[in-house]
Amino acid sequence: MRMHKVLTIGKRDYIATVRTKAFLFGLVVAPVIFGGGSIAMSFFKSKPDLNDRHIAIIDRTGVVADALVNAAKAKNERELFDKKTHQQIVPRYVFEVIAPDGDSKDQLLALSGRVRRKEVAAFLDIGKDALLPQKPVEEEQPFGSATKTDPATRVSYYTNAGGIDELRGWLTGPINDGVRLARLARLGVDIKSNTGLMATVPVEGLSLVERDEKTGEIREARKRSELEGFFVPFAVAMILAMIVMVGSAPMLQNVTQDKSQRVVETLLGAATPLELMSGKVLGAVGVSVTSSLLYVVAGVLAVNALGIAGLLPLSIIPWFYAYLLADVVMLCAYAAALGACCSTPQDAQNLAIVLLMPCLIPMFMLVTVLRQPNGAMATVMSLVPPFTPILMLLRQANTEGVPAWQPWVGLAGVSLFAAATVWAASRIFRVAILMQGKPPKLTEMARWAWRG
């Protein structure tokens, strides 16, 4: 292979791509698409609905409602206003205790009507035996409830609120506190003079203790947040996926365009198919490295600005680039082969989803892998070459880390797979690039890759 030809083709493709509006647009739009959701969420979180939340309670025990009313009062006093600006920042919770009328179905229907008319946000029905331990029952439950417990021991929460219901999340604590206090009172515990009975004990997340290599002293464990365990690996993997997709997706259109504009034959008069494809892949790698530098620099500046720089394990940056290069080479060669089989831009559009599969499949698995980064499924999937770059990096960015051999085996696997993809793609490319008409079948492509 003559390197000057590869470099010349790569240089042209690189310049042609980074000068396009589509590339510049993609640089801005991709992070907005990926990060926009969380930005929008935090924006809307900062603009809550401040109308009072009225909640009706039917307390069939007669002793739990007071605890809820008191807890709401305490919450309102504590959280209703911002301490600095004195502006209301959360809605007020207002409880309305309603006496049970005996015929629970009519009363439940009436209260449901009030919820529909938005007079109350929700209502609670605290069963008469809620203070007793839960007893499983065999018979069918009312209203299709899935919980197979005695209805009299349950607390039922009725609402038509959709999505994430903060009220319900908050209620769980005070209801259980109320129930436990009532149980203690029944046992004769003086709960009035023992005010701290239900006080919660914070559980602090800490990293492992380690010895300072320089001084030999045992360092104190540092505080760990959810950010460290979830956000950082998630963000690192998403950035990699994003850059790989931004770098490799244009290759499909690029090759199809060269083919449909009849540029290819002139190029093939001066370079072999392998040189042509390698040059195009090189150009795409350049594009990816350019966008990655931008994202990495922006990311480092952002975590510094947010004061969470310590959460970003800088040691994974070399791995990030190793995986990035292997992934872009693999996907670009794959895209070039697919592009060579297309005759029109429409054909290429139809195949775009097939091209992005090696990125999309691991992205669907991010949360599952993060739950058990060293579980059997996470380990196996991160060693499957097309998925290695994103999933192995995700695992490496997790504080739990991975056994030292796995990244090396993963990288070796993905490098070999990328080389095999380039080899097979160049054979398909050579046969398909001058063909016109109906795109070939998968079996034909496999035959070309095998026989050349």
Place this chain on the structure above:
Amino acid sequence: MDAVQISHVTRTFGDVTAVDDLSLTVPEGSIYGFIGPNGSGKTTTMRMIVNIFYPDRGEIRLFGEGTPQNSTDLIGYLPEERGLYQKMTVRALLEFYGELRSGRNVKREVESWLEKLDLAARAADKVETFSKGMSQKVQFIAAVIPEPKLLILDEPFSGLDPVSAEAIRSAILDLRRRGVTVILSTHDMNLAETMCDYIFMIFRGRKVLDGTLSSIQDQYGDDTIRVSTPGGFPAVEHLPGVEQIRDLGQVQELRLARGTDPQEVLRTLLAQARVTGFSLTKPSLHDIFMRIAGPAAAEVNHAHA
């Protein structure tokens, strides 16, 4: 030395044999014209010389022991299906193609060729703003920068206006004078006759003609006369001994049946019309082409098959 030596080359696409056991020798410094009907195998042959297609059988040698694989830098190629990067400026595009072939800076050659083909004033414009004829000139320059030893032009004059065609023709002849070997395909028989040192005709994948124009014409004998009469075509329509008439408008080309005496034909003609022109000629390349690949030949071939 021969620029190209093709030995028993066959190339098939599925069930179709595009080129069948072809052998051909192109002498260095010559202009070799490839003629033949559409789909006869001209472009496939050229693509094999340029290393775009590989022969299934046989071998191709370039300048002695060179192969298409290791000689691409010696070859300039103008494909039949023209295509240029539309968003690039003409200058950047030509520098790219030149650098791709030679691996060096070709700015000087680019400027010189732009000047020669009257495109210097538009060098900074994008290709997409060019007319078809101008784009074709640009593509021609892309094929000759840097100067190749072998220039392969697949229908270089198709779609060109006479002025542009003359500019390209003059540039090709100039390159030949500097020692460049030129292979060109064309459907213009007059151009092949006047421009090419050698003519090669391929029909249904097989070589049917190969040699200088006169050697080819010699194979077909002196069986053609050209006449001019004020009456035109009707005046010569029913002459005895005439096998086929080609009406060229002011002149009619008559192919005589084997054994017919041209003097006898002239006498008969003079007896029924005023003759303003009469010449005994060898068959034109067009006539030979039609004899091999025209509808009449197809009927004969079909009957033989």
